[in-house]
Amino acid sequence: MGDAAALAFTSRSPSETQDVGRRLAAHLRGDDVVALWGELGSGKTVLARGLATGLGADPGAVSSPTFVILHEHRGGRLPLFHLDLYRLESGGLGSTGWEECLEAGGVTAIEWPERAADLLPADRVDVRLEHVSQDDRASPDSARRSESFSPERTVEARRRASTQRGDPSENERRVVLTGSGPRGREIVEGLRVDAARA
DSSP states (O other), rough: OOOOOOOEEEESSSHHHHHHHHHHHHHOOOTTTTEEEEOOOSSSSHHHHHHHHHSSSOGGOOOTTTSSSEEOOSSSOOOOEEEEOOOTTTTOOGTTTTTHTTTTTTTEEESSSSGGGGOOSSSEEEEEEEEEOOOHHHOOOOOGGOOOOOOOOOOOHHHHHHHHHHHHHHHHHEEEEEHHHHHHHHHHHHHHHHHHHO
């Protein structure tokens, strides 16, 4: 990644991906924004469940809000506003009410943030989730690489490719957190300190 503010984890299961979200949530406060980047099936919603757990909300209530665009999860120390912009029509972001979430005193998690383009808050935590192939595991610099994420890749195409490579674990993911702006960098640095203590 080349960014000193980046922090990478390897997750070998959905529960480990959820745990990254739980650990991240411990560092979040009102009006923080988490942008969840990754292809279909990469674990964005699983990580959002971890955010809910860490905030004290019900993780079982967190599902991909694809057809609703916005779900609010209350009951924890902060509300979680979970947006999924995958099916958003061009120019339709203004009709979602998402701006109100950004200043409502909760944590806003955004799946498919690239659909927000220039409207995405500059101060945020970017979480990039990607599947790790057998070739990636063998590469010594795989944790430092930044990959582009294509929403056009389907889960089935990924599974076929995984099977063809003899990949033993389709659950293995690289989770890279990067802070954008002063607050985003503060959050990632706090998580880095905690990870070093563990």
